[in-house]
C-alpha cells in the first residue's frame with residue numbers, strides 16, 4: 001500500500017487548504033518523564049514516553065479535538081501547549097514566535113492569551129476563595145483593569161457562562177459540578193484568551209449536564225472567536241464541537257482530519273475502532289462497524305517498535321513492526337486528512353462482514369464461552385429429549401396400565417355380571 005503515501009508533513013498540506021497561518025504549531029514535540037532507580041545511587045533507568053514526536057497546528061478561532069484512550073498523552077500535550085510544563089524536545093510556535101524555551105518575561109504576554117480548563121471542577125477551584133476572587137485573580141496577576149472595574153467584569157462573565165451575577169460572593173462548595181465548571185470557564189475567559197485548552201472539561205460531570213457545558217463552550221468559541229484544543233477520550237463528545245480532530249495513540253498522532261472526513265472516511269484502524277465505540281442512536285445498527293477495542297494501551301515506557309498500534313491491529317503485517325508509518329495524506333484522502341498507517345482502511349465506515357476483536361485473549365475467551373454455551377445447549381437438548389422420552393414412556397406405561405386395568409375391570413365387571421346373571425338364572429330356575 002506504499003503507493004498510497006503521497007504528501008509529507010501536516011503543516012504544509014494544511015496551509016494549502018486555505019486556512020492561513022496557524023495560531024499555534026507544534027513540531028516533533030516530545031515529553032519523556034525520566035524513571036530513576038538503583039541503589040545506593042539513583043540513576044535514570046528509563047523514561048515514560050508520554051508524548052513522542054507530534055506535529056499539530058491550531059488555527060485562529062477553530063476547535064481542534066484531541067482524542068485517544070487514557071494514557072496516550074493528551075493531557076501532557078495540553079500542558080506542553082499551555083507551557084505548564086517544558087518539552088523534552090521539539091518546537092512550539094505561537095503567533096509566529098518560537099516559545100519552546102521562552103522564559104518568564106517572554107511568556108508573560110502569551111500566558112494571558114493561552115488558558116486552560118481542567119477536567120475536575122471540584123479540585124481546580126480554591127475552596128477558600130469566593131467565586132469573585134477566583135475569576136478576578138487572573139486579572140490581578142496580569143495587571144488588567146477592564147473598563148468599569150474588575151468586579152463589574154466578573155459579574156459580566158458570570159452572566160456569560162449562565163450563572164447568577166449575584167452569586168459573586170459565594171464559595172465553590174455552594175455550586176453543583178456543572179456550575180463549578182462554568183466558573184472554570186469564566187476564569188479562563190477573564191483574560192480574553194485567543195486559545196483555550198480544555199482538558200476533558202465534561203468527563204467528570206453527569207451525562208445530563210455534559211451537553212449544557214459543551215454547548216456553553218461552543219457558544220464561547222463561536223461568539224468570541226476563541227480557538228480551542230478540546231481534549232476527550234472518545235469521539236462522541238468532540239463530534240459536535242470540533243471542526244478538526246486529531247487522534248492520538250501512545251504518544252503519537254495517528255490521524256488528523258476535518259470532522260466530516262474523519263467521521264465519514266477514517267483511514268486509520270484505530271480511528272475505526274474508536275468510531276465503532278461511539279453510540280449512534282440514529283444509525284441503523286447493521287450499518288455500524290463491529291470493532292470492540294479491548295485490552296490496554298501498551299506501556300509508554302517501552303512502546304512497540306514500528307507502528308505502535310500494531311499489537312492491537314487486525315491488519316498488522318511484518319512491515320508494521322520494522323517501519324514507523326509517517327503521518328501523511330494517503331491516496332483517496334482529502335487535503336488536510338493525514339494518516340500514519342502502512343495498511344490503511346478504505347475511506348468508508350461501511351459494516352464489516354465479520355466482527356473484529358482487537359484483543360486476541362478476548363477472542364479466545366469469547367470462543368471458549370461460545371463453545372461452552374453450545375455444549376451446554378446440546379446437553380440441555382439431550383436432557384430434554386431424554387426427559388421427553390422418559391415422559392412418553394411413563395405416559396404410555398400409565399396408559400397401558402390404565403387400559404389394562406380398565407379392560408380387566410370391565411372384564412371382571414362383565415364376568416361378575418355374567419356370574420350374577422348366571423347365579424340369578426340359576427336361582428330363578430331353582431325357584432321355578
Ligand SMILES: Nc1ncnc2c1ncn2[C@@H]1O[C@H](COP(=O)(O)OP(=O)(O)OP(=O)(O)O)[C@@H](O)[C@H]1O
Nearest residue numbers: 033048050069070071072073074075076077233300
Ligand atoms: N508527571 C508525570 N510523571 C511520570 N509519568 C507521567 C506524568 N504525567 C503523565 N505521565 C504518564 O504519561 C502518560 C500519558 O499521560 P497523560 O495524562 O498525558 O495521558 P492522557 O491521554 O491524558 O490520559 P488520561 O485521559 O488518563 O489523563 C501516562 O502513561 C502517564 O502515566
